[in-house]
Each structure stands twice: as structure tokens, then as C-alpha cells.
Amino acid sequence: MTTARTRTPAKTPLLELDGLSKEFTGPGASRTIAVDDVTLTVAEGETLALVGESGSGKTTLTRLLLGLLDPTAGTVRFDGQDLAGLSPAELRAIRAGMQVVLQDPYSSMNPRMKVTDIVAEPLVTHDAAYRGRRARTRLRERVGELLESVGLSARLQDRYPHEFSGGQRQRISIARALAPAPRLVVLDEPTSALDVSVQSQVLDLLVELQRQHGLTYVFVSHNLAVVRQIADRVAVLRYGKVVECGETAAVLGAPRHPYTRELLAAAPRPDAYRTRTGTSTSTSTSTSTGTSGG
Amino acid sequence: MTVVRNRLALVALGVLALLVIAAVFSPLLAPDDPAKQQLLARLEPPAWEGGGSLAHPLGTDQLGRDVLSRVIYGSRVSLLVGIGAALLAGVVGAVCGLFAGFRGGWPDRVLMRFADIQLAFPSLLLALVIVGFLGSGLWNVVLVLGFTGWVAYARVVRSEVLSLRTRDYVTQARATGVTDLTIMRRHLLPNVLPHLATIATLHIAAAIVAEASLSYLGLGVPKETVTWGSMLADGQLYLGTSWWVAVFPGLALMLTSLAINITGDALRDVADPKAYRR
């Protein structure tokens, strides 16, 4: 298990979100504000967690900062460059530096592609040296290295995704994200579909890779306990707004916003049985775990 | 159950193989020149009927031409038209469907409205009008049947792409910086291909029948080319007295279209990796 880290992040912001908003127009001209005036910075080498429940806008926010959606207002700057000012070709080029690992290890891979081609996709996209038949050996070598760096055997290259477990697939996803040597990796609930034991292994792997490559993470999660384990700073989102942002220990230890307190109170705790069984009153306010049976 | 279905598919595949062989090697297989008229041997019955002879195993038509030879030669046009029309429609439909589904917005709306309009038009009528304009001829028939058939491909591809494009691996590819064209080729097309193959088999069968209908109406390929459709048209007049003139090309038509459809079903089962594993 990893311990909470106290490393102070470097000063240069790698990612800057400024007054970012996204409004969707639904059927019948109805409007939903998914992201509402979000301003955040992520420093090089740090992990910022985006915490929120469904409908909080965290998914839309990640799509905005990856440049997959155009904001209604505000700017996204990656390494000082405004994404909106880039041509499509420039935007594609900059994407080598920002990769993403998605939640569902089952739908994040084309079922008809072999592991080699899945992991190699970013390489082939961004580096001409890996294209073509003659580069095949070099490509396989690089994919092998990447697989080994995430704790998988290089010999698994010729398998298809369905031959792997959820945890293994998530490692393949991470290998793919690392392929173009990115500076920023957006981790969109990377462990929430995994078993706890697998989850802790994958989290450990992510921390190790960050240390090795000096990666910057934006870690999206609804699980505060996981966030405590991995993040330097936390931004709590609700209805598209950042309601609270700060150092992880501060936000989780002494939350200022009532919603953060609500989230913390709702999170199930593995030591809750102590308070429950010690005195026969429940931890919640609305219910008493009664002794009157039927 | 699957064994029975596989066996049926095997038989269908055999029929198709025979058809391809017949089309490719017509001159070697046909006992006679399909255009050779023998006015003395008109409307001879098949060999097993009274008055028939082994010289014309399936009898002769009203001009004394050998029916078996004509059925064998007719397979050439049928196959050419069927595959040609399906290829043309498949390529046009897949490209339109991919773009419409992946890009969305106005190209999608324009293409799909156009498709709706075309669907509202009876396709045979449309074919008649176009053939009327272009004139008859083998390639014009292919063009017409290809053009009237693209809508089915485009619609299926589009709806499939609509669900595929929100798949995580497509999002992932976009986030990686893969170009739209590459995404369509690498991630979308391979996943819609099995669906395309299924429609194609239905379409090949339909096109073969449509060609026969056009030829039956005298609007298909020129009279000199032997087709099952024109044979049917000719034989219709003699159905009461000399059934074999129309029945054998009809049988060939029916068997072909049935075999293609069965093969298509089997193909779909095999092409879907999940259904296959179960």
C-alpha cells in the first residue's frame, strides 16, 4: 500500500484551465451547463484529483482538457499553448504529450486488434520511425518494453484483448498511454472497475511510473479513499463547478465546503463496525440499526 | 442445431461454388453453343421426358437453343450483376455511412434525407427510369442496381458507427491524435464489415433477381446476352406446353438466391466473434 505523499509540486503549471465552461444544447433547445467556469492549474509532476459524483461534470471536464470537446467559454492551456488556437494538425501533434486511460478496461480496446497494435497506436500516430513494414521489429521491441514496464510479459503481444483479465487490460491501457512518452496522463476512474486487490496493484504501478517518468496526472475518481492514496491536490466538483480545491490532506482532513463534508460522511469506512457494534447506534442520522426484530 | 445449420451452409456454399465454376468455365461445361438455333429441334423436352434426347438434357427453347447451355451461360450475367452491384453499393454506402455517422451535423442530415427520398421511391421503378435514360447494357444494369441499393448499406453502417463512435477505444484514439480517416479505417470499418457482408449477401441475391426482372421486361442486358431473366420472359409464353423453357432458369435463380442467403446467415454467425465463442 502506498502512503500519502508530501512532495511539494514544481512551480511551472503544465496545464491551465481558465474560466472553462461547456454548455450542451439538448432536444427542444434545452440547455445543460456541464462545466461551469472552472479555473484550475496542474503543476508539472503533480497529481490533481478531480472528485465528483455522476453529473458533476468531471467527464466533460476531462474531454475539454484533452481537447476532445470545444469549450463554450474559457481556455485550456497545455504547456503554455492555448488548445483553441491550434490547427487540427497542431492539436494532433500536441496530443502525444497528453494521454488518457479510461475506466472500462473492456470497451477501451478495439476487440479486433492485437495487443501490439493497440499499444503501438500512439507510436505509429506520432512517430514516422515506427510506420511501415520495415519498422515492425523496432515497433515490437518498443511495445515489448512498454508491456514489461507495466508488469506484463513482452510475449503477450500477439494476444487479443479478450484473453486478458480486467487488471491486465488496464495495464495494457497504461502501456498504451505511456507509448508516446507523454507529460500529462489523464486517468479517468482507472481502477473503479477493478477488484480491490488489483486496484491497489494498479495504483502502486501508477505511482511508480510517475516517479520514473516525472509524469503529471489528472486523476478522476469518485472514491475519496483512493484519492487520498494517490493525489497531491484535490478539486471537488459539483454541478460543473469546483466547490473546493486544495492539498489532499487539507481537503479530506478539514473540508470547508458542506458538499465535501457530505461526500466524506457518505464514504463507507472499513472501520465503521467499531462505532456500530460498540454502541448499538448506527453511524447515520436517519436510521437506527434496531434491535427490534420483526 | 449449429451442426445442422453448418451442414446447410456447407450445401449452400457447394451450390455457390458450382455457380462460380459454371460462370467461369461456361464454354467448357456447356454442351452446346447457347445461341445456336436449331429450328428443327424446337421445344424439345428434357431427356427424361418422352421425346427427349441426351443431346439436349434439359430440352430446347422455342428457337431450338439448348436450355442447359443457356442456364450455364446465364450464370455469368447473374454473378457479374450481383457481385458488381453489391460491390458498388457497398463501397458507396459504407463511405457515406461512415462519414455521416462519424461526423454527424449537416453532412449527416443531407445524406440521410437523400436516402429517405430514395427509399420512398420504388427501386424497380427507379431502375426502369435510369435504364430508360442510360439505355440498356450489362454495365448500366450494374450501375443502376448498385445505385438503388446503397441506402441499405449506408443506413446500417451509420447506425452502427453512431454506437461505435462513443466507444472508449474511439475516444482513446481521438485523444491520442489519430486522424479521423485512420479511425474510420482502423476502428470503425473492421467492426461494421460483418454487417456489410450480411447486407451484401442479401443484396447480391436481390440484384440477381432484379436483373432478371429487368431482362424479363426487356430493359436489362441486350437480347444477344443470355440471362436467366430473359429466358424466363421467353419461356413464359410456353409455360402451358413446354414448362422446361421457363422452369430451369427459374430454378437456377431460386437456388442461387437461396444459397447466397444461407451463406450470408452463416457468415454473420462466424463474423461475430462473441456469438462464435458461445
Place this chain on the structure above:
Amino acid sequence: MTTHAPVLEIRDLHVDFRLATGTVHAVRGVSLTAHAGETLAVVGESGSGKSATMLAALRLNPEPPCAYPGGEILLDGRDLLALPEKRLREVRGNDVAMVFQDPMTSLDPLQRVGNQVAEVLRRHRGATRAGARTEAVRALAEVGIPDPELRARQYPHELSGGLRQRVMIATALVGRPRVLIADEPTTALDVTVQRQILDLLADLRARHGMAVVLVTHDLGVVAETADRVVVMNAGRVVEHGTVAEVFEAPRRQYTRDLLAATPRLEPTS
């Protein structure tokens, strides 16, 4: 806690799945008991056999490929494995009810939610149409759905995930079951909603004196709600006891690893 007689007792249950590729022994000799008025948590990771065990309690595993080569599932002393399908239907939803993880797929998207609750009553209680409807609205109110009259007329897609799960619980409860099996009932829900649903289950259990069997992978949820725990791994029970026993002094390495892997909000001392 309460010490009632066991309502549901599973003895040395074996569940096999006979597939074309070979037989999978999903459950290999599981024994557990659920008592009235208490919550039993069945904990395990994917592939532990926890869901197959609980589906077996209602004989809901598709047979074939599923087979029961051994064991007993006793509901008030009656062996469910020996019952014919027709009698089983009387047990399902009546004596034993089940709530699944994903309320979207377990509710009929084309039926108003009120009708879905009422259907259970009409099938098991032979209630009249009008009677069943008022009873259904009452059931929706009981599981804490605001404005139940209006909600009863809505379709599943018009409800939030939390409300849908409440509807599922209402459907499970109208038959007044003595055992409620909840298979990962809050896994698909947000934490704040999860808390509400867990509270609701505890509340209903206390009020009706049901036995609740909670299948989960989340030790936090177990600690919050369960009286006793069964830990499963690879088709076997590896540990069982009261929550305090299992959490304070786990006897098996597997349980210790599972506890260690569970992320915690407070730094562990």
C-alpha cells in the same frame, strides 16, 4: 444482535457450470446461514463464486449449463434444490427476493414502475388490479420515493439511478419476503446515494425482521452494514464470523490481504 432461527441455510453447496469447453466448479462446498433480522455480508472478488452462490439460493442460474452436484439450500428446512420449477416460482419474490446491481437492466424499460411493483402483488398475492396499484404506491412511499403517486406512473428511464434502485427494493419487498438477497446493490451508485440505500436496507430489515444477505466486494460497505461476514475466494468460504471478528482478527491470509488492499480515508496507524 438478534439471535433468531436461521431462515436460509446453505449446506455444502456445489455449483458447476458445464460448458462446451469443460466444467467450471464455480462453488465448491459453501455453507452459510442467514438469520431473521440480521445482515449477512458475502464478500469476495470477481470469480469468487459469491454471485453464483446467491443466484443458486433462488435457483436462478440458468440450468443447463448450471448444475448442482451436491448440497442443500434450506428455506425454513425445505430444500429448494429438491423443488420442482413450479413450486420454486412461489418461493421467488415471495419468500426470497432479490435486488441486483444494475436497476436499469433489471427493470422493464417499457413498463411504468408502478405496474412493475404491482405485478409482483398480483402474481403472488392474487391482488386485484386496483388493490395492487394502491399497494404499489404505498410500497414506493415506504422505500422513501418522494411523490410516489407521480413516480408510479413514470418509466424507469425517467428516474435517477438511486430512485431506480429504490423501485427495485420496493418490488422485492411487496411480497414481504423473509430473505432479501441484495447482489452489489450500490455498486453502480454514487457514494451519497449508496449511503441512503444502505440506510434504507438497514431500516427495512429492522422494521420487517427480514434476513438480509448483502453480496459485495466493498469491505467498507460490509463494515457499515453487516452483522456477520462470509469471505469467499475461488468458490469456497475462506473465513466467517462477526464483523468485529473478521476485521479485527482475520484468520486467513486472503482476508488480511483484502483488508490491506482496501483504500482508507484515514491513514492507518
